[in-house]
Amino acid sequence: MSALLASAACGSAGADAASVDPERVGAASGDITWYAINFGPEGFPEQLVAAFEEAHPEINVDFQPAPNNTDTMRATLTTEITGGSSAVDVYNGDLVWPAQFGDAQLAMPLDEHLPDDFWDRYPEERARLTEYDGNHLAAPLYVDSGFLYYRKDLLEKYDLEEPATWQELAESAKRLQDEGEVDFGYVGQWANYEGLTVNWTELSAAAGGRSVSEDGSEAAIDSPENRAVLDFMREMLDSEVVPSATTSFQEQQSLQTFVDGEAAFHRNWSHGWGMANDPLASGIVDKVGVMPMPGFEGGEKKGRSAAGGWNLMVNPHSERIGAVLVFIDWMTGPEAQRLMAENSVLPANEEVLHDEDLQKDNPVLEVAADLDLVARPAQTPRYPQISHGIYTNINGSLAGSSPTANALRAAEDDIRRALEDRAL
Amino acid sequence: MSGGRARTESPRTEPRRARPQESGRSELDRKFARLGWAFTVPAMLVVLAVTLFPIAFSVAMSLSHVTVSADGFELSGFTGEHYKLLLQSDRWRHAVVFTVLYTIGTVVAELVLGTLIALVLEQLSGGRGWMMALLLLPWAMITVVSAQLWAYMYNGVYGVLTAMTEGLTGTPFQFLGTPLPAVLSMAAADVWKTTPFVAIIVLAGLMMLPSDVVEAARVDGAGAWTAFWKVRLPLLRPALVIAVLFRVLQAFGIFDLPFVLTGGGPGDATESLALLGWHVMFTNLDFGPGAAVAASTAALVLVGCLIFLRAFKARVGDEETQ
Numbered sequence: 001m002s003a004l005l006a007s008a009a010c011g012s013a014g015a016d017a018a019s020v021d022p023e024r025v026g027a028a029s030g031d032i033t034w035y036a037i038n039f040g041p042e043g044f045p046e047q048l049v050a051a052f053e054e055a056h057p058e059i060n061v062d063f064q065p066a067p068n069n070t071d072t073m074r075a076t077l078t079t080e081i082t083g084g085s086s087a088v089d090v091y092n093g094d095l096v097w098p099a100q101f102g103d104a105q106l107a108m109p110l111d112e113h114l115p116d117d118f119w120d121r122y123p124e125e126r127a128r129l130t131e132y133d134g135n136h137l138a139a140p141l142y143v144d145s146g147f148l149y150y151r152k153d154l155l156e157k158y159d160l161e162e163p164a165t166w167q168e169l170a171e172s173a174k175r176l177q178d179e180g181e182v183d184f185g186y187v188g189q190w191a192n193y194e195g196l197t198v199n200w201t202e203l204s205a206a207a208g209g210r211s212v213s214e215d216g217s218e219a220a221i222d223s224p225e226n227r228a229v230l231d232f233m234r235e236m237l238d239s240e241v242v243p244s245a246t247t248s249f250q251e252q253q254s255l256q257t258f259v260d261g262e263a264a265f266h267r268n269w270s271h272g273w274g275m276a277n278d279p280l281a282s283g284i285v286d287k288v289g290v291m292p293m294p295g296f297e298g299g300e301k302k303g304r305s306a307a308g309g310w311n312l313m314v315n316p317h318s319e320r321i322g323a324v325l326v327f328i329d330w331m332t333g334p335e336a337q338r339l340m341a342e343n344s345v346l347p348a349n350e351e352v353l354h355d356e357d358l359q360k361d362n363p364v365l366e367v368a369a370d371l372d373l374v375a376r377p378a379q380t381p382r383y384p385q386i387s388h389g390i391y392t393n394i395n396g397s398l399a400g401s402s403p404t405a406n407a408l409r410a411a412e413d414d415i416r417r418a419l420e421d422r423a424l
Numbered sequence: 425m426s427g428g429r430a431r432t433e434s435p436r437t438e439p440r441r442a443r444p445q446e447s448g449r450s451e452l453d454r455k456f457a458r459l460g461w462a463f464t465v466p467a468m469l470v471v472l473a474v475t476l477f478p479i480a481f482s483v484a485m486s487l488s489h490v491t492v493s494a495d496g497f498e499l500s501g502f503t504g505e506h507y508k509l510l511l512q513s514d515r516w517r518h519a520v521v522f523t524v525l526y527t528i529g530t531v532v533a534e535l536v537l538g539t540l541i542a543l544v545l546e547q548l549s550g551g552r553g554w555m556m557a558l559l560l561l562p563w564a565m566i567t568v569v570s571a572q573l574w575a576y577m578y579n580g581v582y583g584v585l586t587a588m589t590e591g592l593t594g595t596p597f598q599f600l601g602t603p604l605p606a607v608l609s610m611a612a613a614d615v616w617k618t619t620p621f622v623a624i625i626v627l628a629g630l631m632m633l634p635s636d637v638v639e640a641a642r643v644d645g646a647g648a649w650t651a652f653w654k655v656r657l658p659l660l661r662p663a664l665v666i667a668v669l670f671r672v673l674q675a676f677g678i679f680d681l682p683f684v685l686t687g688g689g690p691g692d693a694t695e696s697l698a699l700l701g702w703h704v705m706f707t708n709l710d711f712g713p714g715a716a717v718a719a720s721t722a723a724l725v726l727v728g729c730l731i732f733l734r735a736f737k738a739r740v741g742d743e744e745t746q
Binding site: 382395 | 492493494495496497506509510512513515516579580581582586596598600601602603686687688689690691692693702703704706707708709710712713714
C-alpha cells in the first residue's frame, strides 16, 4: 500500500488545459462509438449516453455492447485495433489492461491530451493503476472491490460477531452448518480463471504475502505466508466449510448459491448486494450484511479487498479524439459518477465516492469508501501470464491434483518465466 | 436385391460415359472450359485469400520475431526460438498429451456407439427419417450453446446431474471440480454431440453395401455375428475411415467445450492445444509463440491422419469420386 501511496504528486503542475493543438485531435463534436461490456442495471450505459448527449448535444455516442467475457473482448479489440480499424473510438478496459495494452499500443497514452490536474479527481492509487511506462493509458470509469457478504440474520441468531479473520469466519461458518442453518459455510470464486487470482490476492495479502515482489521484478509466491494461505484454503475444502464444487465456481455460480440461502458467507464484487436484496432473484432479501474482507490469523489485522473495475481507453486510430476527450471528461466527472453511485455502480471519482448522502442510501458505497485495497501484480505487460501461473496452480491444488508446496513451487516457476519474458 | 446394386452403380457409369467425349475437344468445348475457369477463378481467389493465406501467414509468424503495435503485426527476421520454447514447455507437452488422448478416447467411443446406432437405424423400416432428424439435433446445435447446457447440468450446486448423483448415492458428485471426472464429463458432452454424425456416415455406408455379398455369406453358413464382423465391417471400412478422419480433425482442434465448461481446468487438466494457442495468442498477446502452437497442432494432426490412412490403406479418394 505504501508503495502505491508513495507514487503521488504528478498532478502538481496544475495546468488547466490540455497542451495539445486542437487540430491534431479533431473537433470536439461528431459521432463516436463506445464499446463496453454492459454494466450497472439493465440499460444503464444507454442511460449514461442519453445524459451525456443532453449535456453535449454536439456529440453523438453510439453504445456498442461487448461480449460478456473480458478475454473475448480483449481478443476482439486486439484484432480490430492491430488491423487499423477506427470503428471503435473509446472502449471500457479492465483494470489490469493498461500495461499490456500500452506495451502493444492498443490504447492511446492520454497525458498529452489531458491536463495534469485531470487525475486529481481520483484517489491517487486508483489513478496510478492506469499508468504504464510513465504514461496514463486509461481514465478510471468505475471501481469495484471485494466485499464479504454474510447472513446477518444467522449471525444475530447465534450471537456471532462479524469475523475479524478468515479463521473466525471458518469457525462461525462451521457452527452455522452444524446447526443445520446452511449447507455450506463459505463460497467464493475458486475456478480456474482470473477470478481465482483475485480471491488469492486478497487472502495472500491478508496473511502478509504477495505473488510478485514489490518492485515487480521477482516471483514471490512460494513463501511461508502463502503456504499457510493455501493450506488454509485446502483445509476449508477438506472440512466441507467450502463445497468442493467451488473449484468450478465463478462469480455467477457462487452468488447464486449464496442468494439461494445455501451459504453463510460469500465473497463477491459490489453487484452482490443488489442481487442478494432483489426479491425476484434472492431468497435472503434483507438478511444480508456487507463488510470488508477479513484479516488472517498471524498476518495482517485488517483484511484487504482486491481492486477491480473498468477504465475508459482510447483507440489510437480514432479520428474523433477531440470528442472522445469531452466524453471521458464528462463520464468521469461529478454528474455521470453520481448517476453511477445512484445505480449501485461504484464511482471512481473520489468526491462522489466519499459523498455521505449517497452512502446513506447504499451500504456497499459506505464500506467501499473506506477499504484497504490490494492490487493484482498488473504493472507488467505479462500480467495475464502471471495470473495464469497463479490461478492454474492454485486451482489444481484445490482440486486435489498437487500438494501445497508443489503447487506454489510450480506457480513460482511460471511467474519467473513470465518475468523473464518467456512466452511459455 | 439387385435393385440396391443398380443404385450404387448408376452414378459410377455416368462420369465414365462423359469422359470419352471430352477427349475429342471441339472449339466449343474449349470455349466452355475457358468460361468455366473464368467463373471459378474468383471463388478460388477467395479460397486462397481466406484459407491458404492465413495458414501461410501463421506459419511465417511462428518462424519470425513478431512485434504487435497499433499498426498491426511486424515480422522481422527468421527465428526458431518459438518452437524451441514449445519443446521446452511443460505446458505445451501437457496439452499435446491431453489432446492426443482425448482425441483417441472420444473418437473410439463415438465410432463404437455411432456404428451401433447405425445398425439399429438400418433395421428400422418406418420412422427412420424422424429418428435421424432427432439424432441430428445435438449435432446441429452450436457447441458453445450445448456446452452451456452441459455446464448447467454439471454445476456442482444446482446442476441436475449433480442432484441425481446426490439422490442415488447420498453425496453430490463433482463432475467438473476434479481432474479425471472433468476430462470424462467433457468427453461425454463431446460424444453426445458428435456420435450422431458418425452414425449417419456409417448408416450411409451400410446402405451402400452390396446385399448379395452378405446373402452369399449367409448361404455359406455364416451367422449374423460372423457376417457382420467378417463381411460387412470390412466392406464398411471406407465409410468408417471417413468418419474417423472428420472426427479426428475436429476433436484435435477442440476449443469450445473446454473454453465454456472448464476454462482448461481444474489446474491444466483439460487444456487442449487449441485453448493453449488461444491463451498465448489472444490473452498474452504473444503472437509468435501462439502461431507456433497453432502450427504444431496442424502438423501433429496432419501426421496423425497420414499415418492413420496408411495404416488402413483405404483408398478414400477413389471412393469419394465414384
